[in-house]
Amino acid sequence: MNAPESVKALLPKSIVGRTTLAIIALAMLLGALFAGLAAWMLHGNEKQRLTQRLDALLSTVEKTVSVACFVKDDALAREIVAGLMSNEVVAGARIAAGGATLYEQVRPGLPASDREATLSITRPIHSPFDASERVGEIVLYASRTTLRELAWNYLRYVVFVLGLEVALMALAVSWVVYNLITRPIKGISDELHRLELRTGMRLHVPRRNEKDELGRLVSDVNALIAKLTTLIDAERRLRLEREASERRLALIFEKVDAGIFEVERNGLLHSWNPAFVRTLGPPPKPPELQVMIPAHGQLLRTLIDESLSSGTPREADLELHTPDGHTQWAELSLTPVGSTMLQGVINDITERKRAEFAAQQLASRDTLTGLLNRRGIDAGLAALFERRRHEQTLAIALMLIDLDYFKQVNDTHGHAAGDIVLKRVAEILEGAVRRSDLVARPGGDEFTVALVGVDSQAKIEQIAQDIIDEVRQPIDIGGGVQVRIGASIGIAMVGPADETAAPVLQRADEAMYAAKQAGRCCVRFASQPQTGP
């Protein structure tokens, strides 16, 4: 610890202490200054004062001196001098009459040689009866020591008075500062210590300080407190609202059926909810979305990139295969939040897909036979031709089957029997072709079969012949009754020039007509168009 710090530690901390100390220091400084000034002035002044004093002394004895000088009475002169010497200021005196010394006395310690250096005052003495006649003189000496002592005494007096003033002043200032400043401030400070930030809390203005700086300070603090409490209240309310809303959101996040997740541009999952786990299973480590849907990695990449670059949501339906072999459908929706983050929603839409499938089935199938209806075969053929656009070598053969003698069965045995016959034919057709081939009943007793991937005409003809043979077998229509029908089949191969099914169907229809003309239960191939081989 160095000196200034230790001094600093000794300094008072309170305003009262510091003010008092400052006042004392200042007063002492000024006092010393004034004392010095007084000493300097007294040094000159004291000589004058002393001279005046000696002069006054002389005046009181002048008359007697005059008498003594007049009659040259040395006894009287001695009395006078003794009287004068009783005054401590006087260091020596001499009375002379008619040029001779009547009496002289000098205090011990004042050598004659020093007399020159001391202050002396001489007064001529005149006759008591004739003011114009000079009868002698009196000389008074004052020692420098006395002079200095007197000055010192005076200085001591001045210093004492100044010191007293300083002390009283310091006391008064301490009292005033304590009462006018420190106490009110301490009161305010104590109140501030105890203050809780609550609405309506405020400091009390100290008495008698309502209109001064302290009063203003307190009202400013009060205004600040009011503002703060308002802000804090608002903040608290907002926080409560936000917490409630967060709780609601968290609840929604936890309980909602939709899988909600956040995913980064690189496919890394940021967060996910239980529904997400229910739909896609628990995420692996690291939680990469593409690992969870390996079959759609490329699609996911495209969705993420497109969504981020366009700033708009992207959606896709994903067909998923669960480990236990089931097919599951999920609807994935990605919305960009920020430049690299996306918010995703994944919904299990398996049920919906199934319903859709059922509806589609309903729309595209013949309710009686379960075969494709006209709409179904049209859609199926359109899909086939679409596929063929990519696979030029894909062989497609269209077979139109018209039942023979069906009208008679219908007329003879009724519609129910006709329906049984139609169902039986459907079974035969479905049994004759592969699952990947299309079998349809566009209407009435007409059937259409599309053979896919079979380019051998002989094999196609064999299939057709097998169908005819099967159809010709007696059909049990119930009640022990059996009916017999036949089938005529026209076949057309899809050629390279065929863009759609229509011209091929046309050719197949012509071939089928030809077969009928040929005496039923026949198979006829349509001739290839001119451009064909």
Added chain:
Amino acid sequence: MRSFLVAISTLMLAALPWSAGADKPGPRGLVVIVNPGSGVAKLERGDAVNIFMGRYRKLPSGIVAFPIDIGDRSPEREQFYRQLVGKELAEVDSYWARLVFSGQTSPPLQVPDARTAVELVAGNRAAIAYVDRSVVDDRVKIVLELEQQR
């Protein structure tokens, strides 16, 4: 207070001769007389002051002087000191009081009246006194005449 009383009494005493003079003649003019054998023919005013105020013990002729006062508060004494040094009797007494204290000088001898003074002067070579001109006879010699002042 005392000086005031002295002043009052002095004033009364001073007035006395004039009021008294209306009935019987007071000191009309004071003169200083000596013994004819003193060897003094004439006295200066300053010499008279010095002798009567105790400064010189001797007459100009060298004889030790023997001054005489008439009474304590007589009109002559009062008039004499007023005319000689311009002082009231109180002041003169105060003056003598200072000197008597030292014991070196004594005031003039006091005689009851002017006649006694003349007798003393007539019979003593060193004696010197002041009397009214009316009581002077040829046994004594006038050496100084004091003017009627103020």
